[in-house]
Amino acid sequence: MENEFDWFVFRRLAARKVVGSDEVKIDKVHPIAHSSGYDATGEKFGGNKVSWVENFKHVNNLDHITQQIFMICDRDELPLGDFTRNGVLVSRTNNRQNRINLVPGNQRQAHLLSWKRREIENYLLSFNLLEGKGVLEMINQQLPIVSPITAGNPNDNEEVRKKNVKEFLQPLYKRDDVQEIGTDERGVDFDKVAALIDLIPAEEISEDIENMYNYLVNKIQ
Secondary structure: OOOHHHHHHHHHHHHHHOOOOOHHHHOOOOOOOOOOOOOOOOOOOOHHHHHHHHHHHHHHOOOOOOOEEEEEEOOOOOOHHHEOOOOOEEOOEOOEOOEEEOOOOOOOEEEEEEOOOOOHHHHHOOHHHHHHOOOHHHHHHOOOOOOOOOOOOOOOOHHHHHOOOHHHHHHHOEOOOOOOOOOOOOOEOHHHHHHHHOOOOHHHOOHHHHHHHHHHHHHOO
């Protein structure tokens, strides 16, 4: 993941979206903060995470018990057409692997995954949350008039997916004793984040969250 904040938001959203979510399986995942290192089409998507996996393999050789590695990236500028049919696995190209074997065979792998939205903050674009916090009109002013955030649906459209909204949302979950959150996320008040997510009804949570959840639990033994 990009950072602890991303994993926290994903887990809270998945618990609200997925009926009967298996928290025992998800608890088997140990998140490690590591940037994707991608913000332009000229760079290799997920390159930093792929390098981390290759270094992990080099250092540990076959002497490890890791079953799966999930390289979950921000979408940033990745084209929508670069996703496979399950909606989370990035497609394979001539210069990009989407699965890397950790040991010989195909049972233990690293998987190159991505959100379909720019970053995890975009999944907080819920009508109920934004209206409850008095910022709905401000956010809708940042979107085309034909693509406003509306009630009772996840608003899974490209305008919502691609808009950079972090600067508008961070004041809602910033710690009271800091001026800004900062790139290291130390300024995040996780109690505030949890309270925000509790305002989001399941029908306003993107199917991307459930797709990512399903991909992970289906690979976890």
